[in-house]
Amino acid sequence: MNSSMALHTDKYQINMMYAHWKQGTHNQNTVFEAFFRKMPFGNGYAVFAGLERIVEYMEKLHFSDEDIDYLREQEEQYDEGFLEELRRFQFSGQMDAVKEGTLVFANEPLIRVEGRVFETQLLETAILNFMNFQTLIATKASRIKQVAKDDILMEFGTRRAQEADAALWGARAAYIAGFHATSNMLAGRRFGIPTKGTHAHAWVQSFASELDAFERFAEVLPDQVTLLVDTYDTLHSGIPNAITVAHELKSKGKRLSAIRLDSGDLAYLSIEARKMLDEAGLHDVQIVASNDLDENTIADLKMQGAKVTSWGVGTQLITASDQPSLGGVYKLVEREIEGRMEPTIKISANPEKVTYPGKKDVYRIIHPKKKRAIADYISLSSEDDVEHKRRIKLFDPLHPYMHKYVDHYLAERLLEPIYRAGELVYDRPALEEIRNYHQEQLSMFWPEYLRKRNPEPYHVDYSTKAWELKRDLIEEHVEQKSKWRAMWQDSDDSHES
Numbered sequence: 493m494n495s496s497m498a499l500h501t502d503k504y505q506i507n508m509m510y511a512h513w514k515q516g517t518h519n520q521n522t523v524f525e526a527f528f529r530k531m532p533f534g535n536g537y538a539v540f541a542g543l544e545r546i547v548e549y550m551e552k553l554h555f556s557d558e559d560i561d562y563l564r565e566q567e568e569q570y571d572e573g574f575l576e577e578l579r580r581f582q583f584s585g586q587m588d589a590v591k592e593g594t595l596v597f598a599n600e601p602l603i604r605v606e607g608r609v610f611e612t613q614l615l616e617t618a619i620l621n622f623m624n625f626q627t628l629i630a631t632k633a634s635r636i637k638q639v640a641k642d643d644i645l646m647e648f649g650t651r652r653a654q655e656a657d658a659a660l661w662g663a664r665a666a667y668i669a670g671f672h673a674t675s676n677m678l679a680g681r682r683f684g685i686p687t688k689g690t691h692a693h694a695w696v697q698s699f700a701s702e703l704d705a706f707e708r709f710a711e712v713l714p715d716q717v718t719l720l721v722d723t724y725d726t727l728h729s730g731i732p733n734a735i736t737v738a739h740e741l742k743s744k745g746k747r748l749s750a751i752r753l754d755s756g757d758l759a760y761l762s763i764e765a766r767k768m769l770d771e772a773g774l775h776d777v778q779i780v781a782s783n784d785l786d787e788n789t790i791a792d793l794k795m796q797g798a799k800v801t802s803w804g805v806g807t808q809l810i811t812a813s814d815q816p817s818l819g820g821v822y823k824l825v826e827r828e829i830e831g832r833m834e835p836t837i838k839i840s841a842n843p844e845k846v847t848y849p850g851k852k853d854v855y856r857i858i859h860p861k862k863k864r865a866i867a868d869y870i871s872l873s874s875e876d877d878v879e880h881k882r883r884i885k886l887f888d889p890l891h892p893y894m895h896k897y898v899d900h901y902l903a904e905r906l907l908e909p910i911y912r913a914g915e916l917v918y919d920r921p922a923l924e925e926i927r928n929y930h931q932e933q934l935s936m937f938w939p940e941y942l943r944k945r946n947p948e949p950y951h952v953d954y955s956t957k958a959w960e961l962k963r964d965l966i967e968e969h970v971e972q973k974s975k976w977r978a979m980w981q982d983s984d985d986s987h988e989s
């Protein structure tokens with residue numbers, strides 16, 4: 493079985509690789525950077541995820557004989573020599589990336605890939621596919637976590653996910669952002685995420701009575717029982733029957749762990765359920781809620797005094813339903829011209845889409861005493877001001893007159909080496925470590941950047957040199973454009989005369 497995902501790319505990447513190969517430019521050195529332009533869900537931050545998947549992909553990346561046969565069959569224009577080159581394909585370049593769980597912001601490089609254009613071009617589609625989805629889900633999960641605070645969060649989304657990979661990697665992304673468990677057993681086995689499960693309405697329906705169903709379930713799984721109480725009548729049947737079973741378990745030295753509410757007014761029902769359980773002396777029986785929950789409903793329910801301590805969240809999380817995609821892009825920022833690396837820019841009529849040229853680094857600038865993040869500072873990799881702790885100027889690229897100088901600061905370089913000369917040099921952290929690191933990250937930010945609604949925009953600032961480079965290349969482009977215009981004008985005039 494071919495486990496490589498080399499063909500998990502857009503055809504245009506292979507066509508460009510072919511065209512470079514034919515033109516003899518395929519060994520040209522290049523630098524690409526991946527970033528997104530707009531914060532998802534209007535959130536103040538995003539949670540970077542997807543690196544583990546990218547490394548898995550990179551480690552297996554090669555074109556198998558079947559891949560080559562397929563390409564030959566698909567595109568008769570491809571030369572055999574090109575297919576031979578693909579057969580020898582191996583990533584030999586550099587990759588740097590932000591660690592999973594890091595809080596990241598719009599317009600900062602999150603992944604940087606350097607190498608032969610023949611290699612760097614191929615990776616675009618897969619890298620964006622992994623980064624965009626997982627970062628989106630981790631961010632959505634983080635919003636839910638902010639609201640749920642210390643309650644237990646269970647990821648229930650598999651049945652509604654956009655197919656299997658999304659369910660698996662989505663469960664992992666949610667765990668990074670602070671979910672406690674998943675219902676997906678494969679995600680549990682593969683990533684070591686704790687698994688949890690209650691039972692469905694079908695269990696209750698498959699018995700003559702609800703009480704019988706509850707008793708039979710508790711009999712075989714007495715150590716972790718959560719009973720779903722809304723199949724027939726939550727207040728008049730489900731909860732009373734669950735209380736009966738709880739007493740039966742108690743008499744055997746066991747404990748009913750929780751009841752689950754899955755329909756109706758979850759605030760009202762949970763308050764009533766709590767009263768009934770407490771009156772029965774069952775103070776330690778918890779209440780789980782599920783049913784199309786997201787951060788907004790959970791916040792509403794909490795505001796209404798819902799007595800829920802565990803939330804099962806599926807559809808809205810795994811499909812990121814209010815924003816089903818993150819628009820991350822992968823842009824060429826430098827290329828080799830006659831043996832020298834030169835910055836390159838993409839111009840667009842939309843000013844937001846004009847790229848920042850040049851190979852860059854991202855530093856998190858931290859208040860030396862308060863140990864909180866002040867801003868992210870993006871400078872050209874050729875600059876070393878931050879490395880030497882020299883004074884830096886922070887200014888808003890949209891409003892350059894708004895600026896301040898910072899003399900004393902701590903700095904963390906966000907892009908870490910992942911590949912060097914094609915070798916994996918990154919010590920892949922355990923999932924638990926990533927999850928803890930994410931929690932530490934949150935504590936480095938002032939709450940105004942983290943709030944769910946109308947967060948204060950966190951500063952992502954460019955160095956003066958990075959900003960001037962962009963300005964100069966735009967000016968060069970404008971001059972070039974007016975020259976072309978004049979040329980066209982002249983040729984039109986001569987045709988007319």
Ligand SMILES: Nc1ncnc2c1ncn2[C@@H]1O[C@H](COP(=O)(O)OP(=O)(O)OP(=O)(O)O)[C@@H](O)[C@H]1O
Nearest residue numbers: 754755756757758759760783784785789792793796
């Ligand atoms: N007190 C509440 N305040 C705000 N939202 C609530 C409250 N109680 C429930 N909800 C949410 O309202 C929505 C109710 O959806 P819907 O009407 O489809 O469910 P239902 O009729 O209760 O149950 P079913 O899933 O059986 O159709 C869900 O998203 C649920 O999470």
Ligand SMILES: O=P(O)(O)OC[C@H]1O[C@H](OP(=O)(O)OP(=O)(O)O)[C@H](O)[C@@H]1O
Nearest residue numbers: 648754782783784785804805806807808
């Ligand atoms: O609502 P979600 O956040 O996606 O959580 C998962 C849902 O999956 C189950 O429902 P089921 O598939 O039985 O369908 P239902 O919506 O009719 O209960 C469960 O009872 C939850 O309601």
Ligand SMILES: O=C(O)c1cccnc1
Nearest residue numbers: 648675688689690691804
């Ligand atoms: O365990 C549960 O209660 C569960 C799991 C998946 C989807 N809905 C509910």
